[in-house]
Every structure is written in structure tokens, then in C-alpha cells.
Amino acid sequence: MNEQTLQKLKEAGELFSPGHRACIGCVEVLAVRQICKALGKDTIIANATGCMQIVSSPLPTTNWMVPWIHTLFENTAAVASGIEAGLKAMRRKGTGIDRDITVVAMGGDGATADIGLQALSGALERGHKFLYVCFDNEAYMNTGIQRSSTTPFGASTTTSPSGKTSIGKVTWKKDMPAIAAAHNIPYVATACPSYSADLVKKVKKAQQADGPAYLHVFSVCPTGWRAKPEIGLELGRLAVETGIFPLYEIENGRWKMTKTVQHLKPVQEYLKHQGRFRHLTPDMVARIQDMVTSRYQTLLQKCGIAPS
Amino acid sequence: MSKRRGIEASAAVAEAVAAANVDVIAAYPITPQTHIVERISEIVADGILDAEFICVESEHSALSACLGSAAVGARTFTATAGQGLELMHEVLYVTASMRLPVVMVVANRALSGPLNVWGDHSDVMAARDCGWIQYFAENAQEVYDLTICAFRIAEDHRCLFPVMVNMDGFHVSHVVEPVELLDRDAVASFLPPNRYPLPLHPDRPVTMGAFAPPVLYTECRTAQEEALRATFPVIKEAWDDFANRFGRRYAPVETYRLDGAECVLVVMGSFAETAAAVIDRLRDAGKPVGLIRLRLWRPFPFAEIRQALSNARIVIVCDRSISYGGPGGPVCSELKAALFGHAHQPRIVSFIAGLGGRDILPExxxxxxxxxxxxxxxxxxxxxxIIGVRQ
Structure with missing residues (x-):
């Protein structure tokens, strides 16, 4: 992170307070904190049921210094739709807040890619001016590490365990940013809190978008991934450097890499730190490598960069 | 101050929404509610009502969007029926527990399966315990009046609960009747602006929907139950004020020809109008019968129903839904619970009729x-x- 961004983040003040109950080494909660700083205080957040909701809001306490609402698991994009519509109608009629308020919906990968996909698709299609943030920690961590549709191929979870006849999860990760982009919304991006400046910049862009924006945030979960808690940020960097989680944005339909990796590191550099991949044979690792390389090439093509 | 027009009950609901100057409507079309959302869409499209109409992709999202809208302090409306109310089910509970003053009209419809789009009370009975104020309208005029009253009741700071206005699908929703429509100034004099006490607002950040561990959940539920029971006088006050201003009176329990009635029929919903005609005929024939129309379903009017039945020898309850494997009709079991252990114990007989749109004939x-x-x-x-089962 450059000095200027760091300074700005420091000055921004905290909108998500210390004292939350997230696990040691949780990178997701760090992303929440950074995003709140980038959003600023004129923000209203609707939060799906999940880790970030549970760690931040046991009655009678809260970590939120912005207006925040949690209702259910699968409906957060719909709740945000109502917030946006309510603010819009009341402002127009002279009975509401007479300035721009950023409406944010946030949820984990389960809330976004699985149970809440319909509500999200509906809200994106309707064109509400709001930002949806998916914190992707690649499984249902809050309920105890069950697989979701964004759990990567080969990962062992409590409902896709590796065993004598199983390699762990047998399907590939659902491509949520592409699904969001298929709604032809003005802004879609991937981000990772290991790259704070990039994350903050994307939040600001999303905030300015003239319509729905979707941000897919890679959220390292040492507990669920069975990794050392002190290497969360490093794992995030390795995910980007191996091409497993590329950083890009789609602005008004134009795809752009925001961090192009010239020479991808082998995926094993990333996988080896995590207990959820420990059972993988060299063959399986090779399959993952092939898929990652191929998807990265496709992404470069979409971004107009000739494959190397 | 008012005008009389022949309109469909569903259109009357839309007129009430316009007269109440609603800010946000979020709804998903479902038979027999469709005419309501179609007419509201036209009213918004023509600029008669300045509102955001969110055409959501499901009823689950309809009520979820209403949650969000009500949480920022916007006057909020939705409408549904049958399966739609079931799809909203978990959101119903949250709306009530978060004390958000959403108003919903339900065009009551049977539940699948087999699929049936016609009217009965299966939908609302499945939502009985969700914590909403729930009452019934029997015709177009009533659904118009009671929808306007619903906003006043819901948004009253002594109340702050969502309100569900029920009308029978098709038997009411699709019937054209003369309706006296109030002008907006008259409605505004009865219905003050919505001032939700703690909306989501960046200048006064609040956390809504924190979770309650076992040590606090019981207290939350107790507070909600006490608050819902305490809405009873607020509901009556709103209805009385409506009567004083506009001349049409509504009450939690409405009685018809109870003087000297030994046998009392209890009906909820539009079939009470047919029942009233039958009561007239039987009275003329010298039979001591009377009628109770149960208007307020939640909070349940225990004292009023006991009072109304204090001289009855036989009570007949006609339900329009089945509680499978249970004690009979849900309205009947409620009535039995209300009377059990009290000094006066009439004999109570339970009938179930009018399922899935079947008429209940006068005979x-x-x-x-x-x-x-x-x-x-x-x-x-x-x-x-069960009445009228074909063998």
C-alpha cells in the first residue's frame, strides 16, 4: 500500500469498532473494516446472516458505527433494494435525507452464491443504486465449514470431506463475478484485503457507479482453511500471485486486469499452507494447475491482453 | 369530501394506498391479488401517487424490500395471497419482531396441493402466530377503510407493528361494488405522517436485528408479546376515530341480532354477509339465532368474544381452513380456548366449509x-x- 493511501485510511476513522468476536487471524473482518473506512459515514448497511453478522452484533452490543440492519440469510439484496427505494421516494417527496447515501448489502459466499442468488439477481436486474459486497471465504464457516458453491475444487469441508472414495469437493468454484456481470451492471470487481489500496479504490469506484455495483472480496479464513492464523494476508497475496484469485474489474462492460501477474506462481505454493488441501495427490494438484492456468488465459483475453 | 364509485375491491385497495400517500410498494403478482398490484402500478405510472414501486422477483423479496423501506422510515405497502404469503413466512416474523409498520393486504387463497387459486383461509391461518396485527374485511368498502386504518394503527408509536388486512380472494377481491372514496385531505386529517422513531439514518446510527442468545431471547419474545397485546386499545381508538369522522364503524367483534339468541353462528370473512341473510330468515321463522363476525384475529379479542357469547347456549363456528390432525377449525379452537374455564360454557360445534373457493350457500x-x-x-x-363433501 502506498503512503498516501495508508495515511488516508488512518485519517478516515473507524466505522467498525474493535471488540468483535471474529476468529484469530480472520481476514474477512479486516476487509469489512477497510471497506467501512472507504465508504465513509453516509452509508447504510444491510448484512446477511453469517460470520460478520454474528461476530458483530450480540445483543446488547454492536461494532457498527454506521446504520446497520440484519434480517435474514437469503434476502439481503432485497432489503437493500427497499432501503434504496425508501430513501429515494422520501428524498423526492421532501420527507427524507437530502443527500446521497451509499446503500450497501453484504453477505458471505453462501448468502450470495447459494441461498441469496435469486434476491441478488433480482436487485441487480432492477437497477437499484447500491453496492453488493460478497465476502468469499469459500464455505459456510459460521455453521462449521460446510461446502458452498464457491468452495474450490478439491477442498475438504465438513460436508465435502476427503475420504477413501472422495477427493473433497468435486466441482469447480462458481464464477460469481461473471454472473453479476451478466446483469450488465455498471461496475463489477474482485478484490482482496491483502491489496488494501486496490480494495479501497474499487469501493470508491463502486460507490460512484450509476446503478448496482458488485464487489467480490477474497476473504481468507484460517480457521476454515486450516492454516496458521498469522499468514492470512500472505495467503491472500499467494491466491492472487498464483492466478487462483485474479484481481480485475468490469466497468460498463469493459474488462480490465487491475493486477496482471506476468509469471504465475505454481498453485502448490498456495495450496500447501492449507489443511483443507492436504489430502490432494500430485495428479489432483496438476488438474487444479491446468484449470487455473486456462482460466487465467481466458481472463487475460477478456481484458484484451494477449496470452503469454 | 368523498365520492361514491363502483369499483372492484382490489381497485379500492389501490385507492386506499394512493389516499394514504404511500412511499414504497414492493410486491409480486399472484392470483387473486394481481388486480391490486396492477392498479397500484397504473396509479404510480400516471403520477397519481408519487411512490417507488419495486417489482421484485418473489414474495420473499417483496416483504424483505418492505423491511428495508420501513426501516428507513418510508410508508410501505405490499399485497399477496396464498402461496405468496407462505413464501414470505420467515420474513413475516422478522417484520413483527423488528416492529416495522408495514401494511399488507392479503387476498386470502387456498394452499397447494392440489393447486387451487381460489379463496379460503389456509394462508392466513398458517401465518397466525407470526406476530402481525391481523383483521378481516368483508367487502370493498371495508377493505378500503380498513387499509387506511391499517397505516394509522401500524405507525402509531404505541403500536409499531405490521398490519395484515385480509379479504377473501375472488369473493371480495374481484367483486365490483359501490365504494365511498375519501379525498386525500380527509385521509391526511385521520392519518398523520409516518415518523418512525429510530430509522436507519447516518446521523443517528442504529443497529437493527442484533441476535439474542438464550439469556436474552425469552425477554425479547416477552416484550414483543406484551407490546402486541397492548395494541388492542390503539386499534379500537383508530376504528372509533374513523367512525366519528367518516361514519363507518368497525369493532373487534361485531354482533348481529344477538338479542335473545340461544344459538350463535361465528364467521370470519366475507361469508358473514351470507350468514347474516340466513339469520334474518331464521329469525323471521321464529328461531332464536344470532351472528358474530370476528373482525380482529390478532391480537385475539378474548374479553369481547366472551361478552358476546355470554348468553349463548350453542355456538357454531364456521372455519374456512383445516388444521390437519388437529381439533377442527382454527377459529373454533381459538374460541374454545377463550371460553374454557369460564363460568358460562356454551356447547361449541365446529364446521369447516368454503375450502378452495367453494361457496357456502344460504341453505x-x-x-x-x-x-x-x-x-x-x-x-x-x-x-x-366438513360441510358439503361430495361422496
Missing amino acids: QFASMVDRATEIVERNLPVDYE
């Missing part, structure tokens, strides 16, 4: 009276009977 109400008398006088071991 069927008349035969219910005969059959109930027979059951009581011969002391027959009958839990409940």
Missing part, C-alpha cells in the same frame, strides 16, 4: 344450525364436520 348455513342443534341435543361424539 348450508341454515342446515348447520339444525345439525349443531342435533349434535348438542343428542350429545353426539363429533369433533367437527
Whole structure:
């Protein structure tokens, strides 16, 4: 992170307070904190049921210094739709807040890619001016590490365990940013809190978008991934450097890499730190490598960069 | 100050929404509610009502969007029916527990399966315990009046609960009747602006929907139950004020020809109008019968129903839904619970009729009276009977 961004983040003040109950080494909660700083205080957040909701809001306490609402698991994009519509109608009629308020919906990968996909698709299609943030920690961590549709191929979870006849999860990760982009919304991006400046910049862009924006945030979960808690940020960097989680944005339909990796590191550099991949044979690792390389090439093509 | 027009009950709901100057409507079309959302869409499209109409992708999202809208302090409306109300189910509970003043009209419809789009009370009975104020309208005028009243009740700071206005699908929703429509100034004088006390606002950040561990959940639920029961006088006050201003009176329990009635029929919803005509006929024939129309379903009017039945010898309850494997009709079991252990114990007979849009004919109400008398006088071991089953 450059000095200027760091300074700005420091000055921004905290909108998500210390004292939350997230696990040691949780990178997701760090992303929440950074995003709140980038959003600023004129923000209203609707939060799906999940880790970030549970760690931040046991009655009678809260970590939120912005207006925040949690209702259910699968409906957060719909709740945000109502917030946006309510603010819009009341402002127009002279009975509401007479300035721009950023409406944010946030949820984990389960809330976004699985149970809440319909509500999200509906809200994106309707064109509400709001930002949806998916914190992707690649499984249902809050309920105890069950697989979701964004759990990567080969990962062992409590409902896709590796065993004598199983390699762990047998399907590939659902491509949520592409699904969001298929709604032809003005802004879609991937981000990772290991790259704070990039994350903050994307939040600001999303905030300015003239319509729905979707941000897919890679959220390292040492507990669920069975990794050392002190290497969360490093794992995030390795995910980007191996091409497993590329950083890009789609602005008004134009795809752009925001961090192009010239020479991808082998995926094993990333996988080896995590207990959820420990059972993988060299063959399986090779399959993952092939898929990652191929998807990265496709992404470069979409971004107009000739494959190397 | 008002004008009389022949309009469909669903259009009357839309007129009430416009007259109440609603800010946000979020709804998903479902038979027999569709005419409501179509007419509201037209009213918004023509600029008659300045509102955001969110055409959501499901009823689950409809009520979820209403949650969000009400949480920022916007006056909020939705409408649904049958399966739609079931899809909203978990959101119903959250709306009530978060004390958000959403108003919903339900065009009551049977539940699948088999699929049936016509009217009965299966939908609202499945949502009985969700914590909303729930009442019934019997015709177009009533649904118009009671929808306007619903906003005042819901948004009253002594109340702050969502309100569900029920009307029978098709038998009310699709019937064209003369309706006296109030002008906006008259409605505004009755219905003050919505001032939700703690909306989501960046200048006064609040956390809504924190979770309650076992050490606090019971207290949350107790507070909600006490608050819902305490809405009873607020509901009555709103209805009384409406009567004083506009001349049409509504009450939690409405009685018809109860003087000297030994046998009392209890009906909820539009079929009470048919029942009233039958009561007239039987009275003319010298039979001591009367009628109770149960208007307020939640909070349940225990004292009023006991008072109304204090001289009855036989009580006949006509339900429009089944509680599978249970004690008979849900309205009947509520009534039994209300009377159990009290000094006056009439005999209560449960009938179920009018399922999935089937009519209850006047002669069927008349035969219910005969059959109930027979059951009581011969002391027959009958839990409940379903009327008009084709063999």
C-alpha cells in the first residue's frame, strides 16, 4: 500500500469498532473494516446472516458505527433494494435525507452464491443504486465449514470431506463475478484485503457507479482453511500471485486486469499452507494447475491482453 | 369530501394506498391479488401517487424490500395471497419482531396441493402466530377503510407493528361494488405522517436485528408479546376515530341480532354477509339465532368474544381452513380456548366449509344450525364436520 493511501485510511476513522468476536487471524473482518473506512459515514448497511453478522452484533452490543440492519440469510439484496427505494421516494417527496447515501448489502459466499442468488439477481436486474459486497471465504464457516458453491475444487469441508472414495469437493468454484456481470451492471470487481489500496479504490469506484455495483472480496479464513492464523494476508497475496484469485474489474462492460501477474506462481505454493488441501495427490494438484492456468488465459483475453 | 364509485375491491385497495400517500410498494403478482398490484402500478405510472414501486422477483423479496423501506422510515405497502404469503413466512416474523409498520393486504387463497387459486383461509391461518396485527374485511368498502386504518394503527408509536388486512380472494377481491372514496385531505386529517422513531439514518446510527442468545431471547419474545397485546386499545381508538369522522364503524367483534339468541353462528370473512341473510330468515321463522363476525384475529379479542357469547347456549363456528390432525377449525379452537374455564360454557360445534373457493350457500348455513342443534341435543361424539363433501 502506498503512503498516501495508508495515511488516508488512518485519517478516515473507524466505522467498525474493535471488540468483535471474529476468529484469530480472520481476514474477512479486516476487509469489512477497510471497506467501512472507504465508504465513509453516509452509508447504510444491510448484512446477511453469517460470520460478520454474528461476530458483530450480540445483543446488547454492536461494532457498527454506521446504520446497520440484519434480517435474514437469503434476502439481503432485497432489503437493500427497499432501503434504496425508501430513501429515494422520501428524498423526492421532501420527507427524507437530502443527500446521497451509499446503500450497501453484504453477505458471505453462501448468502450470495447459494441461498441469496435469486434476491441478488433480482436487485441487480432492477437497477437499484447500491453496492453488493460478497465476502468469499469459500464455505459456510459460521455453521462449521460446510461446502458452498464457491468452495474450490478439491477442498475438504465438513460436508465435502476427503475420504477413501472422495477427493473433497468435486466441482469447480462458481464464477460469481461473471454472473453479476451478466446483469450488465455498471461496475463489477474482485478484490482482496491483502491489496488494501486496490480494495479501497474499487469501493470508491463502486460507490460512484450509476446503478448496482458488485464487489467480490477474497476473504481468507484460517480457521476454515486450516492454516496458521498469522499468514492470512500472505495467503491472500499467494491466491492472487498464483492466478487462483485474479484481481480485475468490469466497468460498463469493459474488462480490465487491475493486477496482471506476468509469471504465475505454481498453485502448490498456495495450496500447501492449507489443511483443507492436504489430502490432494500430485495428479489432483496438476488438474487444479491446468484449470487455473486456462482460466487465467481466458481472463487475460477478456481484458484484451494477449496470452503469454 | 368523498365520492361514491363502483369499483372492484382490489381497485379500492389501490385507492386506499394512493389516499394514504404511500412511499414504497414492493410486491409480486399472484392470483387473486394481481388486480391490486396492477392498479397500484397504473396509479404510480400516471403520477397519481408519487411512490417507488419495486417489482421484485418473489414474495420473499417483496416483504424483505418492505423491511428495508420501513426501516428507513418510508410508508410501505405490499399485497399477496396464498402461496405468496407462505413464501414470505420467515420474513413475516422478522417484520413483527423488528416492529416495522408495514401494511399488507392479503387476498386470502387456498394452499397447494392440489393447486387451487381460489379463496379460503389456509394462508392466513398458517401465518397466525407470526406476530402481525391481523383483521378481516368483508367487502370493498371495508377493505378500503380498513387499509387506511391499517397505516394509522401500524405507525402509531404505541403500536409499531405490521398490519395484515385480509379479504377473501375472488369473493371480495374481484367483486365490483359501490365504494365511498375519501379525498386525500380527509385521509391526511385521520392519518398523520409516518415518523418512525429510530430509522436507519447516518446521523443517528442504529443497529437493527442484533441476535439474542438464550439469556436474552425469552425477554425479547416477552416484550414483543406484551407490546402486541397492548395494541388492542390503539386499534379500537383508530376504528372509533374513523367512525366519528367518516361514519363507518368497525369493532373487534361485531354482533348481529344477538338479542335473545340461544344459538350463535361465528364467521370470519366475507361469508358473514351470507350468514347474516340466513339469520334474518331464521329469525323471521321464529328461531332464536344470532351472528358474530370476528373482525380482529390478532391480537385475539378474548374479553369481547366472551361478552358476546355470554348468553349463548350453542355456538357454531364456521372455519374456512383445516388444521390437519388437529381439533377442527382454527377459529373454533381459538374460541374454545377463550371460553374454557369460564363460568358460562356454551356447547361449541365446529364446521369447516368454503375450502378452495367453494361457496357456502344460504341453505348450508341454515342446515348447520339444525345439525349443531342435533349434535348438542343428542350429545353426539363429533369433533367437527366438513360441510358439503361430495361422496
